[in-house]
Amino acid sequence: MKLADKDFELFRDYIYNLCGIYFHASKKYFLESRLARRMEETGITSHADYYKLLKGGAGGAQELKRLLDEVTTNETCFFRNVPQLTALENKLLPELVEVKGKIGFRKLRIWSAGSSSGEEAYTMAMILLEKRQTLLKDWIIEIVGTDINETVLAMAREGVYNSYSVRNTPEFFRKKYFKQESTEKFILSPDVKKLVTFTHLNLYDDTKMIFMKSFDFIFCANVLIYFDTASKSKVVQHFYNNLQPYGYFFVGQSESLHGVNDSFKTIHFPGGFAYKK
Amino acid sequence: MDTNVKLKKAQEMVEKISDLPTIPIVASKVLELLDKPDVELEEVADMILTDQVLAARVIKIVNSPLYRSSQEIKSVKRALVYLGFRHIRELALTCSFIEAFQGKDGAFDVMTFWEHSFGVGIVAKIIAQRARYIDTEKAYLAGIIHDIGEVFLSYYYQKDFQRILQEIKSTPYKLVDAEDRFWGTNHSYIGVAIAQKWNFPPEYCEVIADHHEPELATIDPNLVAIVNLADLFCSVRQLDYGGREWVSFNLAEEKAWDILKKFAPHMAKLDVERFCYELDDRVPEVQDLVKSIFEGMVME
Numbered sequence: 001m002k003l004a005d006k007d008f009e010l011f012r013d014y015i016y017n018l019c020g021i022y023f024h025a026s027k028k029y030f031l032e033s034r035l036a037r038r039m040e041e042t043g044i045t046s047h048a049d050y051y052k053l054l055k056g057g058a059g060g061a062q063e064l065k066r067l068l069d070e071v072t073t074n075e076t077c078f079f080r081n082v083p084q085l086t087a088l089e090n091k092l093l094p095e096l097v098e099v100k101g102k103i104g105f106r107k108l109r110i111w112s113a114g115s116s117s118g119e120e121a122y123t124m125a126m127i128l129l130e131k132r133q134t135l136l137k138d139w140i141i142e143i144v145g146t147d148i149n150e151t152v153l154a155m156a157r158e159g160v161y162n163s164y165s166v167r168n169t170p171e172f173f174r175k176k177y178f179k180q181e182s183t184e185k186f187i188l189s190p191d192v193k194k195l196v197t198f199t200h201l202n203l204y205d206d207t208k209m210i211f212m213k214s215f216d217f218i219f220c221a222n223v224l225i226y227f228d229t230a231s232k233s234k235v236v237q238h239f240y241n242n243l244q245p246y247g248y249f250f251v252g253q254s255e256s257l258h259g260v261n262d263s264f265k266t267i268h269f270p271g272g273f274a275y276k277k
Numbered sequence: 278m279d280t281n282v283k284l285k286k287a288q289e290m291v292e293k294i295s296d297l298p299t300i301p302i303v304a305s306k307v308l309e310l311l312d313k314p315d316v317e318l319e320e321v322a323d324m325i326l327t328d329q330v331l332a333a334r335v336i337k338i339v340n341s342p343l344y345r346s347s348q349e350i351k352s353v354k355r356a357l358v359y360l361g362f363r364h365i366r367e368l369a370l371t372c373s374f375i376e377a378f379q380g381k382d383g384a385f386d387v388m389t390f391w392e393h394s395f396g397v398g399i400v401a402k403i404i405a406q407r408a409r410y411i412d413t414e415k416a417y418l419a420g421i422i423h424d425i426g427e428v429f430l431s432y433y434y435q436k437d438f439q440r441i442l443q444e445i446k447s448t449p450y451k452l453v454d455a456e457d458r459f460w461g462t463n464h465s466y467i468g469v470a471i472a473q474k475w476n477f478p479p480e481y482c483e484v485i486a487d488h489h490e491p492e493l494a495t496i497d498p499n500l501v502a503i504v505n506l507a508d509l510f511c512s513v514r515q516l517d518y519g520g521r522e523w524v525s526f527n528l529a530e531e532k533a534w535d536i537l538k539k540f541a542p543h544m545a546k547l548d549v550e551r552f553c554y555e556l557d558d559r560v561p562e563v564q565d566l567v568k569s570i571f572e573g574m575v576m577e
Contacts, residue, residue, distance in 0.1 A: 026558075087525070091449045091523065256548070258550050265527050265529055266527065267525060267526070268527070269513060269523070269524070270512070271513065273550070276527070
């Protein structure tokens with residue numbers, strides 16, 4: 001069913017206000033097709049009725065989670081957020097290395113929170129490995145990936161991916177850091193795997209969260225969208241506390257922390273932004 | 278560096294160019310008409326109509342994407358009524374400037390330049406609306422012309438400009454700072470030197486001169502702040518001259534943001550993230566507008 005512009009705006013605003021993820025106009029057809037799936041599943045025949053269900057019907061919160069799953073699944077891949085990675089590589093990382101280098105603290109700590117099957121953490125590992133002989137010579141690099149789901153953690157530790165996961169990976173990195181066994185099987189190099197540790201963590205678990213200390217870069221893409229505002233604020237406050245004073249916190253490509261945390265400052269760069277203490 | 282020194286240097290660089298474009302004849306007649314105390318709108322419209330290219334541009338600029346929701350304006354006369362008498366002068370000058378630099382691709386192509394410029398115009402208008410700045414049309418036009426110095430440098434000082442662009446490529450260096458270092462002046466001062474030669478009204482000259490230093494503005498600091506912020510947002514949201522410079526900013530540290538918040542305290546609550554995402558959605562509209570302004574107008 002065709003999603004009218006007016007209805008698109010309705011869904012877009014509702015999802016944004018509740019979850020902090022923005023649907024660009026260019027994603028209208030994508031949203032339309034995912035809505036169609038959910039409507040078929042729930043037996044609802046009009047967008048208006050489905051909207052009513054999300055907004056306050058019985059099981060609305062559950063249904064919203066399912067819709068979010070539909071619109072964010074399969075989004076994970078290597079080199080996913082290019083503007084973010086470019087900014088990090090060309091500006092944020094060199095600045096950080098300069099500051100830390102001056103005080104003689106040659107250690108870099110990175111956290112991929114909600115790491116899923118490890119693509120984000122490993123992307124960072126590859127980018128940093130490329131700087132091993134130059135900017136990061138003699139630096140200690142620690143990358144941590146955490147997730148609540150043991151199945152995806154096992155996949156991350158295994159480090160075997162399909163063509164869909166590497167679809168955005170530049171040729172240079174694909175050749176250098178993957179062994180391609182078949183059209184659908186890409187095995188990640190042990191050099192990259194060595195750099196990352198994956199552990200189980202529930203972001204709600206305060207007793208564990210306070211031990212995730214002193215990170216320079218924290219990534220948390222498409223995870224907070226599932227939390228209600230109060231939990232979101234609590235989790236983001238943990239990220240804030242665990243971030244180094246000169247570090248950066250990144251969310252997903254169309255996410256927003258507006259109204260969640262007033263302490264962070266938003267730093268804009270071409271194609272995106274990051275949060276800083 | 279002293280602003281007077283920079284302005285003098287800019288004036289010298291502009292004077293050096295012997296074939297600097299002048300205002301097209303019809304546009305200058307329009308400007309003459311506007312100086313008459315008892316001029317009728319009809320008269321101005323008729324004069325504009327004697328130049329089909331000018332007439333078409335006037336209509337297209339006035340019909341920018343922001344207005345489409347209401348009714349499309351199809352005649353020059355209605356365009357002038359919509360815009361109001363007080364803005365015809367700037368509109369004529371803006372059209373003249375577009376005409377004068379048409380096809381003059383230099384270090385970058387003119388279309389990319391106007392995409393950024395019209396982007397800044399439209400975003401300036403949006404900010405003006407949100408801040409409840411009274412004259413949103415002024416914000417739009419001021420946004421369009423804020424960078425005219427850049428198109429001059431790109432064309433008349435092409436080789437030097439190319440070198441600068443090469444130097445700052447993939448480094449976090451602002452173009453305006455690189456220009457200062459290379460020439461001892463920058464596109465803001467060049468722009469105002471040209472704008473004064475062309476007799477742009479003083480508020481517009483001030484926007485051109487101070488859009489990178491809004492704290493220097495005295496005539497209309499709020500207008501300068503609006504254009505400065507629009508420029509920053511466009512530079513990080515795909516209306517960035519094709520990524521020729523690497524801009525990064527934190528609103529909390531921007532002087533223009535302070536100026537605007539003093540003028541419109543409710544702006545402090547702006548959802549900046551959402552604002553950026555909405556701008557992304559507008560990029561195709563801006564590109565279409567610029568294309569339409571140039572369509573079928575390639576000089577023979």
